[in-house]
Amino acid sequence: MPGKKSPDKIRADLLQIYQALLDHFGHRHWWPGETPFEVMIGAILTQSTNWKNVERAIANLKNRDLLSPGKMAELDLAALASLVRPSGYFNQKALKLKAFLKFFLAPPISGSIKKMKRIPSPLMRQRLLSVKGIGPETADSILLYALDQPVFVIDAYTRRIFTRLGLAPEKISYQDLRNFFEQNLPRRAALYNDYHAQLVELGKNYCRKKPLCAACPLASSELCARL
DNA sequence: GACCAGGCACATC
């Protein structure tokens, strides 16, 4: 990060932003999902999609008792696509789910979250990225929210908010922005978990393309460059 | 009816 600010100042700002969001929204208790497997499926389904629509898709699977790796793997592609239809891009997502299930059920993971957790996080990330349909954000969401690894998830909200705050250039790469957080925050999965969740909440409610700055929880903190 | 939502793969320059 190009910065006139000292590392100490950057770290203080990052923690101050988190605290302001935590005070305003309360702990977010993410990820919304009952099991690590459900979290991973949700991570794929939520790509560029409103979470409400993902919930409908997951409900379709749950209501038919199909939200399990074995049962989903047995479904034919058209049936799976039909079930996840509400989440949008349903043909693409059915293919992505199939690719992930194949990866998840095959050795060395063999359908075991424990085995997944045992694989060192950078290697696990690399393997997730090799699955068609899993990109950087989805891989990191799985690492953080399903496997409890201290990996900071970057999404469109994170980029927009930190650009607005003047803390990141607009065209910063995924990896550079992720490094910015991981190098300036204590390496704790629980912190990364709720910090990202807070940013999504902020992004959904205030820091949209048309800024709604007046009521933003960061307005009074004098952190937002738009104020 | 336009715009947006917790991306990604692929083509092209």
Place this chain on the structure above:
DNA sequence: GATGTGCATGGT
């Protein structure tokens, strides 16, 4: 490496 495009439902 940067930029453009297809994928698609459902809410505002």
